[in-house]
Amino acid sequence: MKIIVCVKQVPGTSNVEVDPVTGVLKRDGLCAKLNPYDLFALETGFRLKEKSGGEITTISMGPPQAKESLLETVYMGADNGVLLSDRAFAGADVQATSYALKTGVEKIGKYDLIICGKQTTDGDTAQVGPELAEQLGIEHAANVISVDEIDGEYITVTVNLDSVYQTQKMKLPCLITIEKDACTPRLPSFKRKFATSPDAVVVYTAKDLDNLDAERCGLKGSPTQVERIFPPEAGGDRVIFNSGDELSDKLFDILSEKKFL
Amino acid sequence: MGLIIHKEKINEETAGKLIDICPFSAIGYKDGELSIGQSCKMCKLCVKKGPEGAITFEEEEKPVCDKSLWQGVAVFAEQRGGKIHPVSLELVGKARELAKVTGHPVLVVLIGYKLETAAKELLEYGVDKVYVYDDEAFSDFVISPYANAFTDFIEKIKPSSILVGATSLGRSIAPKVAARVHAGLTADCTMLEMKKNTDLVQIRPAFGGNIMAQIITPNTRPQFCTVRYKIFSAPKKSEATGEIIDMPVDENMIKGYTTVLKTVNKPEEIDISDAEIIVAVGRGIRTKDDLALAEQLADTLHAQLACTRPLVENGWFDAKRQIGLSGRTVKPKLIITLGISGSVQFAAGMRNSDLIIAVNKDRKAPIFEFANYGFVGDLYEIVPALLKKVEELYNV
CATH class of the missing domain: 3.40.50.1220 (TPP-binding domain)
Structure with a gap:
């Protein structure tokens, strides 16, 4: 069984704030980490490999330093990693990102299953997985809470559909995105870390990817465009009501106005 | 297309300023050379706030589709057992506001089984046209048949904007269909506005939530977005004036490689x-x-x-x-x-x-x-x- 797990390196902190005076973004720390949601996708992959054997390749699109995150996946249990890194991928929206990943997956070759995290902590869209599946022409299941069965031809998964859990049998190859807390992720192994060569992760630039259409990558390949960014309004207003008889009335008014009552 | 670095304006000082401004650490400076790396999110702050003329943004003339061929603000109505998810009604309310700006009709695509009552109910919320794909194959949510029907609606009716509730189901089908029709998709919008030229202005928290990004899809149609439950308000019911259109369902549409084995109602749990x-x-x-x-x-x-x-x-x-x-x-x-x-x-x-x-x-x-x-x-x-x-x- 050949499994591909998609991962992303995300900022270590989500505290990016806009300075209300200058309108400039304030950065809080430069550390980066593996997207926490991806840990559940990785763990699901590792367990399938332990049960059915096979090989796990992790893939990511990102800046050169994202190689660190891919190496971390190898320390945890992946066999190797692939990083797609090229200036041509910058400014990619969901569609351009999933297109680049598609060409990367095709470069890896034959696979049985692709596993993604539910979403990332920086983009939060939860959309790259399903878009990637469509680009590859395979079916997908989002929000998978458990993989119940797998053989060479089919996989049975249970998905979270908000009000119900649905168990479904899907034909391989397909793509699944794993719900948070679906399993307990393992930590990177020191033993593996010492045994891993940096060559376990290969870096492909746009040139290395066969049949890559540059027009569909990065900013060029993104139908959506960011027109502007601005600080949220809600953070600004702070009102203090001091003691007085009408405190409950004021609270009532606020709750009514905001439609909570 | 993209960001252009003007070398003559780059020195130790301007480079330092630019590096400070970039919130994504995408700008590097080495041996007198400024570079912009892949972590660039095209926020263009370096253009707007950086030393004047150091980095500029060059727009490339992209071919723009004929937007007049795409008419209507459409809502994907999510249902389970014929019961409409309330987020869909909230989106109908928003779609009506948006459609007023451009004079477009408010459309709904409804996919499921035994949908007569649900379709009628949607009309009472002020929908102009409800397009119904009614077939036993749609009784459970299976991605391929649903996506096929959704795509059929888009290809035949050509709506300009499509709003989908950001439920588990919506977040699964919207990207699938958007990828298929090569549409721009913006997730979890918290504000939506409409421009006179039918561009949908999509505003969402970005990069972790402390910043809002305003996103448009200027060159292509349709434009897709998802919106979470309880962001907008459902309109009041009124007399139905719209119409229900039954859409043909064929064999190819309901073909898929996934079978539902069982569904279990979720126990109420604290989280x-x-x-x-x-x-x-x-x-x-x-x-x-x-x-x-x-x-x-x-x-x-x-x-x-x-x-x-x-x-x-x-x-x-x-x-x-x-x-x-x-x-x-x-x-x-x-x-x-x-x-x-x-x-x-x-x-x-x-x-x-x-x-x-x-x-x-x-x-x-x-x-x-x-x-x-x-x-x-x-x-x-x-x-x-x-x-x-x-x-x-x-x-x-």
Whole structure:
């Protein structure tokens, strides 16, 4: 069984704030980490490999330093990693990102299953997985809470559909995105870390990817465009009501106005 | 196309400024050469706020599709067992507002089995046309048949904008279909506006939530977005004037490689992380019996009850209900804190809530530094008085 797990390196902190005076973004720390949601996708992959054997390749699109995150996946249990890194991928929206990943997956070759995290902590869209599946022409299941069965031809998964859990049998190859807390992720192994060569992760630039259409990558390949960014309004207003008889009335008014009552 | 670095303006000083401005550490400077790396998110702050002329943005003339061929603001109506998900009705309300700007009709695509009642109900919310794909194959949500029907609707009807609820189902089908028709897709919009030229202005929290990004799809149609439940309001029902159109379902449409084995209703479970409204209590509550007061308020607001760490330690609450660094992180639409001073540890678990209302006796409590509305007073007076007022007015 050949499994591909998609991962992303995300900022270590989500505290990016806009300075209300200058309108400039304030950065809080430069550390980066593996997207926490991806840990559940990785763990699901590792367990399938332990049960059915096979090989796990992790893939990511990102800046050169994202190689660190891919190496971390190898320390945890992946066999190797692939990083797609090229200036041509910058400014990619969901569609351009999933297109680049598609060409990367095709470069890896034959696979049985692709596993993604539910979403990332920086983009939060939860959309790259399903878009990637469509680009590859395979079916997908989002929000998978458990993989119940797998053989060479089919996989049975249970998905979270908000009000119900649905168990479904899907034909391989397909793509699944794993719900948070679906399993307990393992930590990177020191033993593996010492045994891993940096060559376990290969870096492909746009040139290395066969049949890559540059027009569909990065900013060029993104139908959506960011027109502007601005600080949220809600953070600004702070009102203090001091003691007085009408405190409950004021609270009532606020709750009514905001439609909570 | 993209960002152009003007070498003649780059020196140690301007490079330093640019590096400082970039929130994504995408700009590097080495051996007198400035570079922009792949972590660039095209926020263009370096263009707007950087040393003038150092980096400019060059627009490339992209072919623009004929937008007049795409008419209508469409909503994907999610249903289960013929019951419309309330988020779809909220989106119908928003679609009506958006459609007014351009004079477009409000359309709904409804996919499922035995949908007659649901389709009629949608008309009562002011939909002009409901396109119905009704077939037994759609009784459970299976991605391929649903996506095929959705795509069929887009290809035949050519709606300009498509709004989808950001439910589990919506977040699965919207990207699938958007990828298939090569449409731009923006997730979890919190505000939507319409331009006269039919461009949908999509606003969403970005990069972790402390920044809003305004996103458009200027060159292609359709334009797709998803919106979470309870962001917009459902319109009031009125007399139906629109029409229901039955769309043909063929063999190819319902073909798929996934079979549903079973569905199980989800048990109700406590997870304050997902709660939209929270009433949180702290040490200002004097006895365990007094928790009834907070419970009553929580019931009134359909809120989940949560607490600070000391209340877990003294055994009043299960650890699942604790907010903070050592507990859960929550981001509800509303959190009311009662008798909570607001330690850094507690704040870390709830600071990103949309609306924070704090009730505390001590004016100097740190919670008042970040609460949107602070009530300096006794919770034992304020809460009962509030509950009484609600009871009188709503008779609950």
